[in-house]
Amino acid sequence: MKKIILNTLIFLTLGAYAQDSLYFSSMKNALDSMENVKSLEDFSNITNIFQRIGAAEKDKWLPYYYTGYIYVILGIKQQGADNCDRYLDIAEANIDKAMELAPDESELYALLGFLYQGRIMADPRARGEVYSSKAAQSLNKAIELNENNPRPYYLLGTNLFYTPEAFGGGLAAACPLLSVAKEKYKNFIPADSISPDWGEEYNNQLLEKCMNKD
Amino acid sequence: MKIFLINIILFLFVTGIEAQSYISGRVTNRKGESLTGANIYIKNTYEGCTAGGEGQFMLETRLTGSQILVVSFIGYINFEEEIALDNSNLRFDIVLKESSNSIDAAVINAGFFEASDRKKSVLLKPLDIVTTASSEGDIYGAVNTLPGTQTVGETGRLFVRGGDSYETKTFMDGMLVRSPYTSGLPDIPVRGRFSPFLFNGMLFSTGGYSAEYGQALSSALILNTNALPEEDVTSISLLSVGCGASHTRRWDNTSLTISSDYVNLTPYFRIINHNLDWVKEPESIGGTAVFRKKVRKEGLIKTFSSLSHSSSSLYYPDYDTNSDDLIKLTDNNFYFNTTYSDMLNDRWMIKGGVACNYDSENINVNNDRINDIARVIQSRISLIDNMSDYFSVKFGGEILSIKYNQLISEYRNNYDIGYLNNISSVFIEAEIKAGNRAAGRIGTRAEHSSLLKEANLAPRLSLAYKISKRGQLSFAWGTFYQSPRDEYLKFDDQLSSEKAVHYILNYQYQFENRTLRVEAYYKSYNKLVKYEDTDTPYTYGYNSINNLGYGYARGIDIFWRDKKTLKNADYWISYSYIDTKRDHEDFPEPATPTFVSDHNLSVVFKYWISKLNNQLSITYKLASGRPYYNPNNAEFLRDRTKAYQNLSINSSYLTQLFGKFTIIHFSVNNLLGFDNIFSYKYSSEPGANDIFEAHPVKPYAKRTFILAIFISIK
Numbered sequence: 047m048k049k050i051i052l053n054t055l056i057f058l059t060l061g062a063y064a065q066d067s068l069y070f071s072s073m074k075n076a077l078d079s080m081e082n083v084k085s086l087e088d089f090s091n092i093t094n095i096f097q098r099i100g101a102a103e104k105d106k107w108l109p110y111y112y113t114g115y116i117y118v119i120l121g122i123k124q125q126g127a128d129n130c131d132r133y134l135d136i137a138e139a140n141i142d143k144a145m146e147l148a149p150d151e152s153e154l155y156a157l158l159g160f161l162y163q164g165r166i167m168a169d170p171r172a173r174g175e176v177y178s179s180k181a182a183q184s185l186n187k188a189i190e191l192n193e194n195n196p197r198p199y200y201l202l203g204t205n206l207f208y209t210p211e212a213f214g215g216g217l218a219a220a221c222p223l224l225s226v227a228k229e230k231y232k233n234f235i236p237a238d239s240i241s242p243d244w245g246e247e248y249n250n251q252l253l254e255k256c257m258n259k260d
Numbered sequence: 261m262k263i264f265l266i267n268i269i270l271f272l273f274v275t276g277i278e279a280q281s282y283i284s285g286r287v288t289n290r291k292g293e294s295l296t297g298a299n300i301y302i303k304n305t306y307e308g309c310t311a312g313g314e315g316q317f318m319l320e321t322r323l324t325g326s327q328i329l330v331v332s333f334i335g336y337i338n339f340e341e342e343i344a345l346d347n348s349n350l351r352f353d354i355v356l357k358e359s360s361n362s363i364d365a366a367v368i369n370a371g372f373f374e375a376s377d378r379k380k381s382v383l384l385k386p387l388d389i390v391t392t393a394s395s396e397g398d399i400y401g402a403v404n405t406l407p408g409t410q411t412v413g414e415t416g417r418l419f420v421r422g423g424d425s426y427e428t429k430t431f432m433d434g435m436l437v438r439s440p441y442t443s444g445l446p447d448i449p450v451r452g453r454f455s456p457f458l459f460n461g462m463l464f465s466t467g468g469y470s471a472e473y474g475q476a477l478s479s480a481l482i483l484n485t486n487a488l489p490e491e492d493v494t495s496i497s498l499l500s501v502g503c504g505a506s507h508t509r510r511w512d513n514t515s516l517t518i519s520s521d522y523v524n525l526t527p528y529f530r531i532i533n534h535n536l537d538w539v540k541e542p543e544s545i546g547g548t549a550v551f552r553k554k555v556r557k558e559g560l561i562k563t564f565s566s567l568s569h570s571s572s573s574l575y576y577p578d579y580d581t582n583s584d585d586l587i588k589l590t591d592n593n594f595y596f597n598t599t600y601s602d603m604l605n606d607r608w609m610i611k612g613g614v615a616c617n618y619d620s621e622n623i624n625v626n627n628d629r630i631n632d633i634a635r636v637i638q639s640r641i642s643l644i645d646n647m648s649d650y651f652s653v654k655f656g657g658e659i660l661s662i663k664y665n666q667l668i669s670e671y672r673n674n675y676d677i678g679y680l681n682n683i684s685s686v687f688i689e690a691e692i693k694a695g696n697r698a699a700g701r702i703g704t705r706a707e708h709s710s711l712l713k714e715a716n717l718a719p720r721l722s723l724a725y726k727i728s729k730r731g732q733l734s735f736a737w738g739t740f741y742q743s744p745r746d747e748y749l750k751f752d753d754q755l756s757s758e759k760a761v762h763y764i765l766n767y768q769y770q771f772e773n774r775t776l777r778v779e780a781y782y783k784s785y786n787k788l789v790k791y792e793d794t795d796t797p798y799t800y801g802y803n804s805i806n807n808l809g810y811g812y813a814r815g816i817d818i819f820w821r822d823k824k825t826l827k828n829a830d831y832w833i834s835y836s837y838i839d840t841k842r843d844h845e846d847f848p849e850p851a852t853p854t855f856v857s858d859h860n861l862s863v864v865f866k867y868w869i870s871k872l873n874n875q876l877s878i879t880y881k882l883a884s885g886r887p888y889y890n891p892n893n894a895e896f897l898r899d900r901t902k903a904y905q906n907l908s909i910n911s912s913y914l915t916q917l918f919g920k921f922t923i924i925h926f927s928v929n930n931l932l933g934f935d936n937i938f939s940y941k942y943s944s945e946p947g948a949n950d951i952f953e954a955h956p957v958k959p960y961a962k963r964t965f966i967l968a969i970f971i972s973i974k
Contacts (some may be wrong), residue, residue, distance in 0.1 A: 072306050090297035091310040097332070098301045125775055126824075136334060156864045171868060171875065172388075175921075179490040179974070212873045212915050 072099055073108060073240040080253075100143075107151060108240060111142035113137075115158055115242075122164045122186055130168035137161050152192035153242045159185035159201050174213070181205065196230030199223055200245045207252055221256035224249055281345040283319040285352035287311045287331055290695070295333050295356060303328035303340070321345065335359060335535045337649075338806040358696040359649060365696035366724040370734035370766040370779070371468035373406055373819075374461070389456045389770070392864055393910035394879035396927060396966055398451045399462070400441070403481065406833040406861040407779070408466035409818035411904055412855045414938040414957055415448030417441060419855045421783060422465050422813025422840030423478030423760075430481045431473060433562055435597045435615035436660065438636045440481075442544070443591035443621050445572060447938075447957055448536070453568065453593070460486045466817070467762040467781060468736030471687040471703035471720045472654065477742045477760040477785070484564060488515050488552045493974050497521070500967040501528050513554040520547040521712055523570075532963040537575040537584065544570035559602030566592045573624075579943040579955055588624040593617075611656075612641035631667040633678075634746070636660070642687075654703075655688040664746050677750045681711035681743060689720070709743055711753050716741045735767040744789045751801035758807070759786045773824040778816065785811040785842055793846035811842025811850065815966065831865040851897040854939060857883040857904070877910040888939045891952040903935040917971055925968040933962050 073256050076095040083089055093113050100109035112135045121133030138161055162181035166173050181201075188198035203223035209215020231246040287298040292896045294315030301308025311333075324345050329352070331339040336356035343350060358365070388402070395401035400418055403409065410419035417425035430440035432454070444450035461484035469480045489508050497504040506519030526541040544569030553561040570591045575584035599613030618635040622629065642656025665678035689703025701722045708715040720738035727733050741757040748755060766779040786807025791802035815838035823830045837859055843850040852858075861882040868875050885900035893899055912928035930936070936959055942952040 068306065087297060087313070089312070090299075094297075094299035094301075094308065094310045095306075097299055098306055101301075101330075102304050102306055128773070176490070183490055210870075210873060214916065214919075214923065 063225075069099065069103055069106065070238075070240060073112075077112070077240060086120075089120060092116065107144040107148040107154070110140040110147070111154060111157060111242065114140035114144065114161070115244075118131045118157065118161050118164050121161075122167060126166075127168040127172075130164060130260050134161055134164050134168070137164075145208060150191055152188045152195045153197065155184050155188035155191060156195060156197040156201060157242075159188060159198060163201065163205055178205070194230060194234060196227045196234050196249075197229035197242070199230055203227055203249070204252060217256055221253070224253045224256060228253055265913070270399075280323050280942060281323070281348045281350070282354065283317075283321070283329065283343070285317060285350075285354060287315045287317065287333070287354045287356060289336065289356055289358065295336070296330055298333040298336075298356070300329070300331050303330050318320070319832045331356065350472075359879065362916075365693070366699040366726040366732055368691075368699050368724045368734070369732070370467040370720050370722055370724070370736035370767060371762070371764045371781075372463055374463045380832060389462070391866060391875055391877050391910065391912055392879060392909035393877040394864075394881065394906065394925060394929060395910075396451075396929065397456065397458050397925070398967070399454070399459075399481075399483070400452045402456070403464050403877060405832070405834060405864050405881075406466075407465060407819050407836045407862075408479075409836070409860070410838075410855055410857060411860055411881055411906075412886075412938070413904065413906075413959060414447045414449060415855075416444070416451055418479065418481065420479035421781060421815065422811075422842075422853075422856060423783075424853070427476060427478035427742065427760075428481060429473070429476035430483065432483050432564065432597060432615075433485055433599045433613065434472070434482075434611065434640065434642075435599065435613050436475070436617075436636070436638055437595065437615075438617045438634060438662070439595075439619040443570060443589065443593075443619075445587060445589055446576060448960060449677075453555040453566070453595075454483075458485050458548075458564075459483045467783065468738045468764045469704040469713075470701070470722075471689045471718065471738075472656070474685055474687075474705050474707055474718065474740070475660070475683065475742050477740050477758055478783075485550070485564060487560060487562075488513075488554060491974060493972055495970060495972040497971075498969045499523075500965070501525050514763045515550075515552045517550040518547070519549075520545070532961050532964065535845065535958065536960050537576065538826075539586065539588075540571065542566060542570065542572035556602060559600065561598065561600050563596075563598040565596040566594070577955070579941060579953065580945065586624070586626055588622075589743065590622045592620045594619075606745055607646050609644040609646065610641070611644070612639075614639045624932065627671075629667075629669040632746075633665045633667070635663040639658075650693045651690070653690045654689065657684070657685070657686040659684050664750060665748055666746075679711055679746075679753065681709055681749065683710075683743065684708045697726045705739060707757075708774065709757065711749065712743065712756050713753075714756050716757055716759075725860065730771045731767065731769045734768070735762075736764040738762050738767075748789050748805060752805055755789060755805065756787060756807050758788050758809075761786075774822045775820070777819040779818075780816045781814065783813040785809070785813075785844075785887050788842060788844035790844055791846060793832060793848070809842065809844035809845065809847075811840065811923075813840035815836060815839060826867075828868045828870065829866065831863065833864075834862045836860045848896050852887050854887050854889070854897065857886050859884040873914040875912045875914075877912070879906075879908045879910075881906045881908075886939065889955070890940065891942050891946075899940075901937050901939060904936050904938075906930050906936070907932050907934070917969075920971050921974050922972075923970045925970070926967065927966050929964040930959070930962060935962070 076092050080092055089209040093116050096109040096113045117133045117137035121130045121137060124130045124133060126204050141154060141158050141161065146153060159181045162177045162184060166177045185198040185202050188195060206215045206220035206223060227249050231249060287295045289295055293852055296311055296313055296315060298311040299308060300311060300317045301317055302321060302323055305323060307323060309317050309319045311317045327343055327345050329341050329343045331354050333356055335358060337359050338352050339356055389399055390397055391394060392402045403418060408421050412419050415425060418428045419425050420428050430437045440452055441450040463482040465480045473480045489510055492508060492510055494507045494970040502521060502523035504519065504521030506517060508515060508517040522545050524543045529538060529541045546566060548566040551563040555561060573588035576587045578585045595617045597613060597615035601611045603609050615638045619634045621632045638658060638660045640656060640658030642654060644652060644654045646652045663680045663695055665676060668675040685705060685707040687703060687705040692700045704717060704719040706717050707934060718739040718741055722736040724732055724734045740760045743757050745757050761784045763782045764779060769776045787807040788811060789807060790809035793807040817838060818835045821832040838854055838856060841850040841852055863880045866875060866877045883904040885902055887897040888899050888901060889897055890899040908929045909931055913924040915922050937956045939957045940954045941957060942954055947953050
């Protein structure tokens with residue numbers, strides 16, 4: 047017991063840790079509270095926290111990443127292209143900002159791909175062609191930057207899952223990708239507890255549908 | 261160790277009794293509405309809170325000293341104020357100002373329809389153009405379903421608000437396209453030269469357009485080409501009238517697209533019933549090259565070039581000699597433009613470009629030959645200073661050089677008539693936003709013509725005011741000049757520019773994917789070209805030609821679009837009423853020109869059948885009768901044709917061929933076979949009983965159809 051206390055204390059005394067731990071714990075708190083979000087108000091509470099952290103920490107991309115992520119999720123849930131775009135535009139601005147800070151981050155390209163998929167959902171007929179290649183390009187770039195990142199595989203898979211067969215989608219095309227994603231999720235260890243780590247649950251749900259189909 | 265622990269405890273203790281300040285208040289907008297979700301925080305710290313349901317907030321902080329309080333909310337400008345924290349209890353009622361680029365902001369929109377992939381509050385998307393039945397994949401065909409346009413079926417050109425087709429100009433990336441239509445034989449409709457797939461945005465102005473553009477009395481069709489394509493792609497198109505192929509190669513910051521197409525109407529005219537006496541059915545071959553290069557962070561170089569050759573010939577009825585004329589047409593066209601746009605810094609933006617157009621149209625009528633050659637070179641540059649979210653200024657200049665020659669061989673005589681006109685223009689325009697309720701654009705354009713030896717000043721104004729969350733009232737006013745047409749300028753350089761003044765009042769109501777737009781306008785024409793009625797063979801000038809013509813057009817355009825009410829369906833209804841008269845050319849008195857129908861109605865309906873991956877589109881058009889000249893009637897242009905009706909359908913089926921994404925289009929024009937008459941032509945000499953014999957001008961076929969298959973290989 048004593049040893050643990052000692053270790054902790056030594057750790058505490060490390061230089062710049064004070065501010066970093068504040069960053070870390072604030073991020074962690076915000077991420078934890080994301081799990082019991084019920085209303086739009088709860089969402090704005092969390093994005094506000096990320097916004098404050100982002101404004102105070104000039105070199106951290108994660109606050110913008112998560113703001114973007116939340117707005118992509120909100121955007122996808124909206125009805126009508128204009129309403130979707132209202133949220134996705136905010137998401138895109140945040141992803142852009144994050145990319146300035148971390149230009150070669152695989153997770154950001156994955157999220158951008160997710161956002162483009164949201165644009166397609168808002169108006170599939172008008173945007174399908176342009177944005178599906180944009181999404182695919184972004185997700186492939188995410189794989190190129192970190193082939194162990196499961197999210198681009200998961201997103202490519204989900205997209206095909208909901209694309210009609212006539213456009214090259216369907217279960218047959220989607221399931222192999224979702225399986226790859228499952229493997230990648232299994233082996234994926236996030237850098238720390240505030241780094242992106244989402245999608246596995248839904249990936250498994252879709253894979254189950256793949257299994258049932260067979 | 262113990263000491264260390266004590267220190268920690270002490271530290272915690274000290275912070276525990278540190279000063280605690282409270283900041284509370286309410287966040288609202290200028291209308292007094294609560295801004296729930298606003299972010300209230302101390303700058304550069306993590307301390308903050310979110311405004312609740314009534315916009316109220318309570319921020320507790322242990323920070324001391326001088327700090328900056330920030331309140332931010334999406335769509336609003338950040339509020340910042342320095343505060344002193346020292347056990348204080350502060351109260352702030354904060355009113356945030358709307359940022360001018362918020363979604364509900366007023367948008368300048370009087371007089372134009374915009375199609376764009378990304379911009380908000382536009383009425384059309386580029387894809388809408390291709391999927392509109394009756395357009396047959398032609399940009400101009402689709403624009404013709406919008407209010408303010410006239411149905412003039414035998415030409416295929418755009419006629420806007422009482423203006424002749426020459427009064428509408430087409431611009432590509434800001435550069436003039438002098439010959440935007442394919443070249444055509446009389447009474448056979450022409451099409452746009454460029455594929456709608458080249459463009460990702462379109463602005464169709466029916467009047468009152470920006471000072472950035474000039475030399476169009478009625479209307480400007482402003483097309484923006486695609487930026488860098490996303491990836492390599494090869495596409496193949498197979499049509500009932502020809503075929504085409506294109507290949508796009510994308511590198512990191514560069515792309516190149518090469519395409520070519522071949523059209524031959526011989527098989528088509530062999531199958532359908534038509535009333536034309538072809539010697540050689542239209543045949544054309546063309547190629548385009550599109551180059552894109554991204555430079556620096558925001559800069560983009562766009563280059564477009566196209567080359568085409570077409571030919572056709574037919575016997576055209578001559579009602580005087582009763583022996584048909586043999587008309588042969590060949591056309592060679594080259595168009596090139598390159599533009600550059602870039603951000604110089606956070607504030608300044610530069611746009612510039614050069615364009616050239618060479619068009620040689622050769623018409624043989626029996627043994628006579630007329631060769632029209634137009635060479636156009638244009639260069640322009642503009643700078644935009646975005647001083648703030650509320651104020652920006654755009655200014656620039658251009659030089660447009662038009663050299664036109666007509667070579668005529670008639671019997672043994674050869675003539676070469678033509679002109680060279682250098683038009684230099686400068687413009688300046690300021691855009692002002694007052695909050696997000698009002699927006700204005702004011703500018704002026706000065707033009708000088710070397711040929712006409714005159715300078716004109718064309719002021720423009722456009723205002724928008726949001727009268728409610730969904731409704732907006734707009735007004736536009738402007739003066740427009742255009743050099744007279746080639747057929748007059750080639751003979752006479754004593755003429756001056758024709759002039760039009762537009763007044764436009766617009767009301768637009770938008771809610772949940774439904775749009776109602778009502779626009780009333782008045783347009784006056786002055787200095788129109790006028791001459792005395794004589795037989796003027798094409799080698800001589802006109803009798804007492806002058807600029808004393810005048811006229812007016814007034815009317816109302818109504819547009820309703822609804823993407824919401826019917827599931828998987830989208831429809832729009834355009835209705836235009838116009839009252840116009842002019843006294844120009846050889847008119848003996850003011851009269852409504854032959855291209856005008858008082859009432860025009862278009863109903864466009866699109867339905868997506870997801871089970872079949874098919875989009876079905878139906879267009880119905882109704883236009884009241886057009887005036888035509890009847891020499892048997894002493895009153896000038898008093899006769900009217902019967903009303904025009906057309907029902908067209910178009911089916912786009914999305915599928916896969918050989919594992920490649922494929923679209924199969926099928927369209928039928930005039931499905932119900934309405935018997936339409938565009939106008940009448942008369943023999944020049946009276947027949948029996950001193951009556952001139954009438955010959956109706958009809959579409960060349962009752963129904964026309966197109967089958968097209970587009971395959972893209974990625």
